[in-house]
Structure formats: structure tokens, C-alpha cells
Amino acid sequence: MFELLGIPPQALFGQLLLGLINGSFYAMLSLGLAIIFGLLNIINFTHGAQYMLGAFVAWMLLNYLGIGYWWALLLVPIAVGATGIIIERLLISRLYHLDHLYGLLLTFGLALIMQGLLRNEYGISGLPYGIPAELAGGTNLGFMFLPNYRGWVVIASLIVCLGTWFVIEKTRLGAYLRAATENPTLVGAFGINVPLMITLTYGFGVALAGFAGVLAAPIYSVNPNMGADLIIVVFAVVVIGGMGSILGSVLTGFGLGLVEGLTRVFYPEGSAVVIFVIMAIVLMIKPAGLFGRTA
């Protein structure tokens, strides 16, 4: 049997699969960010906090109302999306005519407030959230033991990402959205309610973060910092993929998950920085990102 840099191929497949699972979270989160940036021109720094909120709302549904995982998967994105819509209407909509920086500061501040409030209430160590009974256990794939739940994460994430891509690229609604990104005034002149579309888009982007949060709850510690830890990496993913590019953010998300997974085998100490090194290189060679268009 051949070995690659001292690692048997079986172990390597296992690590690649794990990378893909992490990539699923990167893809879902960067997709939401890309959609929001594409249409609203807002760098949504609240995204990590909204992902965290998704996990917390799932925990609250279970512990206060006795509503389990599968309903949470449906209800949480709606609830978190609704808070997003309120934030957009009340606050973000006042900033569209200003520089990017203001949106960034506002959303960053909101993220700090959400984290602070939940930290005060629930502490930092995290809350227990079990894996749903239907997905407990695992499957032996020959080269590794894959927990069923992780398999489900990859599948769910692929469905959501492909579905979103399809709606935006292949449907009439998506065509309106893309047109409004290019020229909101003209699209408005055709009788389409552009402000409403913008609000709903933000709500949808945020709902995606909430959905990712529910998926994450059973495997990562549900704590107020879970989003802050992840969001910096996700921003790097968006920058590498190209700000605002839908397909780019999904492909880059999965791709970088794989790269990070490999780094964890060959040089574990560097696995926290590898994505930023790639970001620096991409920015030097292709400043608009791998899939971005230069303006």
C-alpha cells in the first residue's frame, strides 16, 4: 500500500471527509454573507452572532418548550430570520447611502451586544445539546468511522447551498435580485418593490446563519463565542471566493475546509492560520478573489 508523506491513504480520506464537514459550515455561512453583500452592500459582521443565536434558539426551544431538533431546523431559521428583518428595517436600512464602514461598525456592535447579553445569562462554557436519536451512532466506511450526524451535516448543507444557488441563478425571482444588485433604480421603475426585496434578502441570509447554527448545536459547544470564533475564518473564505459571488463562496467554503483538514494532518500547529495565508496570497495575485469580478 502506498503512503502519502507518511500518512496511509485511509487516514487521509478520513481527514478529507472531516475537512468537507467543516467546509459545509464555511460554505453555508459565507453563502449568506455573499448574498447580503451582493444585494445590500453591507458587510454583515453580525453573521457569526446570528449563527450563534441559531444554536441558542434551538437550545431554548428544547429546554423551555420541549421542541426537538427537527422542528428546530424549521422554526429557528424563521425566528432568527425575523430578528434579522427587524434589524434591517430599524437600523441597517438607514445606512445604505453611507460608506461600507458604517454598516460594518453597526453590525459589529450588534454582534458584541448579542454575545454580551447571552454571556451574561448563560456563561461561556456552553450548553449541552444532544444529537437527535434518528442520527445517533455512526457508519463504518472502511477508512473511518463516520458519525451519521456529520454525514447529515454535509448533505443538508449541500442541499441548502445548491437550492440557494438555483433560486438566484435560474429563477425569475433570482433574476430580479441580480438585476436589483446591478441597478436598483431601474428595477424599481419596472414596478418591483426593491426595498422589500432587500429586506427579505437580508432575512434570508440571516436565516441561513440560523440554520447553520442549529446544525452546529449537537457537535460544537453551544456558547456565546461560537460565532465569533468562526466568523473571522468565514470572512476570509468570502474574500478568497470574491465578495458577492454566490457560487464562489460555496466552492471556496468547501475547498478551504479540505485544505484546512489536510493542514491538520501535516502541520497541525498551522491549521488556524492556513486560510489567512491563502487569503493573503489570493489578494496579491487576484485582488477581486478567485470568482470575483473586478468592478
Added chain:
Amino acid sequence: MKLKTILLGSIAAAVFAAPAYAVDIKIGVMNDRSGIYADIAGEGSVVAARMAVEDFDAESKDINVEIVSADHQNKPDVGSTIARQWYDTENVDVIVDVPTSSVALAINDITRESDKVFLNSGAATSDLTGSACSPNTIHWTYDTWQLANGTGRAVVENGGDSWFFVTADYAFGHALERDTSAVVEGAGGTIVGTVRTPFPGTDFSSFLLQAQSSGAKVIGLANAGGDTINSIKQASEFGITQGGQSLAGLLVFINDIHALGLDVAQGLLLTSSFYWDLNDQTREWSARFEEETGKKPSMVQAGVYSSILHYLKAVEAVGDKTSQDVVAKMKELPTDDPLFGKGEIRADGRKIHDSYLFRVKTPEESKGPWDYYETVSTTPAAQAFRPLEDGGCSLVE
């Protein structure tokens, strides 16, 4: 005449209105207030510090104590900046707590340079009383040598003689791995491999899988707080313990067990210097603590209380706050408090007390929230910590 009386009267009033104390002490509680160690230290340590000052009844002993606090964010540079500011411009006399070994080692140096006092409760590295020991530092609650010889030894003696380490990649993880390796190898075991994980981390599955494929009998988790929680949670998900390998959490706090839930954490062995349910005194103190914070104290928070209490006793005995004198007095006086019982502080700055090996209860055994540990064994103070002569501390003659 009348004017003179009024003037004298107002001077007297001014003097009595602001009572002058014999000694003014300013305590700086520095720890992680927002990151992964915020529950084991954080605001709870500030509450513990306040309780110590109240219980000591400083005011009636003519000692005025002020407490300030700050967040070092687990970063040595942030912690150093705060420490210099506290010592140089804000007249802080003593820094307490400071979890995160890398920050603690930095504060250890600064305290020595500034000739102040450092009472460490939160950090683990045994270097604080070894190669980095200082006449200004006292290491209070626990250390990596104690953890290694508590949990590590117990696991090796139960047949866990080949180890793979999942190590947090900074001073603490390295020290814990080093001290545990020494115990394992000293008992005839072998170290199969080790992986250094970026700190703090979220996803440990990749590292756990490397540990799994190493074939080691024991996976030693040389990490803490959120890192340990995620490692244990994910090890259970990947069926690592069902495969015959066992997990050794080398530093586990009660808050970690609370976060994991007993379903996942049951059966885990851990070493601790303190548990709220040890005796009537710890229960009574912990109930007071819980009233203010809503949770039971960690051993770090208990150590903050106990170390400040002893520091204030020494200040009272000396009659002023000259750092070297107070630390010398602290080492001279035997320690005695409701949480750690009787003990002493050695020449190298190590505070010694009994150490406990606990097993985490099953959900059926537990009577409710925070009823998590059963005592497996107690190591007496004299054996619980590294022998004085083995640490390489320059203060030991």
C-alpha cells in the same frame, strides 16, 4: 477667636470625614472575562475576592482594601500592558488569579521587576514554582505536576500504559504534556504520539481521529475549558471510547462537566484541589457564592478567595504592605481557611494542600445540578505536589 475655632473645627471635620487607614491595599483581579476561561475564573473570581475581604473584616483591622478587575483576553501582551499600568500608575499592590499559563508567566516577570505581589490561582504551569519561580509569586490552587500525578498516575495504574496527547499549543499545554509524559514513562508506559492543536479551537475531530489511528490505549487531553469540552463531546460522537480507547481529561473543571452534561461526561476521572461538596464549610461558602453568581465555584475561584484571605492575614501581621515582607510572612504563617483546610506555602512559592481524584457520577447517581463528583482517593498535601528539590527553583537552598 471665633474664626480660629471654626478653622480648627473644619480641619478636624476633614480629618475625621475621610478616615485614614494604617494600610491601603489595592487588589487587581486579572483573568479571562469573556473567552473560554471566563466561567472558571471571570467575574466569579472577583466575587470570591470581595467575599475574602468581607470575611477577613479588613475595615475593623484598619486595612482599607480596594478591588479592581480587568480582562487579559488570554493574551500575554494584553495582560502585560494591564499589569504595567496597574503597578506603575494605579498603585495596585497585588495581582490575583490570572489563568492562562502564558499570561501568568509574563505577569510573574513583571511583578518581580516591579517588586509587587502575584498570587496565582488560575494558571497551571508548574514552571511558576520551578524554573520561573520568584520571591514575589505564590502559586495557589493547582499545577500541571499535581494534575499529571493525580489523573495521569491513576490511569497508568489502571492499565493505560500507552498514551497519545492532544495538546493545546501554548505554555500550559506543553507543561501539562511534559509533566504527564514524565509520570507515564516513569511508570513504565510509552508515549505513542502527540498533536499540538491551535488555541483556542472548535473542531477537534481531526486530531481525535489521529489519536484513534495511533492505537494508543489512552488519549490524554492536555487542554482546558472550551477546548476540553469540545474534545470530549466530539470523542463521544466519533465513538472513540466504544472502540476501547479511554480519554484522560488532564485538567477538567466543574463548569466543564456542567456544560457537557453527565450523559457525555460520566465516568471521567479528574484531579482537583477543591469541590464545593467536600464538607460543611465548603458547602456553606459555596452556597453563598452561588447566591451571588448563580453557579457553584470552580477551584480557581475558591483559590482566589483563599489566597486573598491569607495575604490579608500576612499584611495584618506585618503591619504594612512591603511586598517581600508580606510574601515572607505568608510563607511563615501556616494557611488555614474553610475551603482548602490547613496547609502551608513552601520556599518556592508553592501552596500545598490535599489533592483529590474524582470520578464523574452517572446521571442516575447524581441528585441534581452540580452534584457531579464522587471521591476516588485523596492525596495528602505533602505528596500532592512536586517535591521541593525537584523543581529547580533558585529560591530553594
